[in-house]
Amino acid sequence: MEVLVAYESRGGRTRRAAEAVATAVRERGSNATLKALSETTAQDIERSDAVAVGSWVEGFIVVNVGPAKAALRAVGQLPDMGGKPTAVFCTYAVNPRTALATLRRSLEAKGATVVAENASPRSHPERGAAELAGRLCASPRAT
Ligand SMILES: Cc1cc2nc3c(=O)[nH]c(=O)nc-3n(C[C@H](O)[C@H](O)[C@H](O)COP(=O)(O)O)c2cc1C
Known part of the structure; x- marks a missing residue:
């Protein structure tokens, strides 16, 4: 199975979270490709069986x-x-x-089936990554 892990990161924390997701995917025996979300192409999506999309949280707190x-x-x-x-x-x-709900809706508007979500504090960006990857890899259409 091919999993694309696409992330938007300015300071590197979300990239670390994405790396943790990719590592967990590989530990489950699948392939994972990491890519900046802004550089993700239609071809990247097409050749993936499953996708993980991550972002940092932006606002005025x-x-x-x-x-x-x-x-x-x-x-x-x-x-x-x-x-x-x-x-x-x-x-x-x-x-x-x-x-997360907003990100989820934006992807559902693109026809994605969102099967897992996780928010991690910037102090522990890899928290919850393994569980997220587990759910993604176990989802029926991704096997
Ligand atoms: C302009 C700006 C706005 C932010 N607004 C929020 C916010 O409203 N709530 C929050 O919890 N964190 C906020 N953050 C913190 C980031 O979401 C957090 O540090 C994140 O881990 C950064 O990810 P990155 O290192 O991948 O860029 C903000 C950070 C920046 C730079």
């Missing part, structure tokens, strides 16, 4: 909190995901609030 605007922009450029199993994750400093 208590207002307008959501996935990074750059992440939502990049998701908007993706092709139709055709029901592909998809996981969403984010890293945050204070509180992710509705960031």
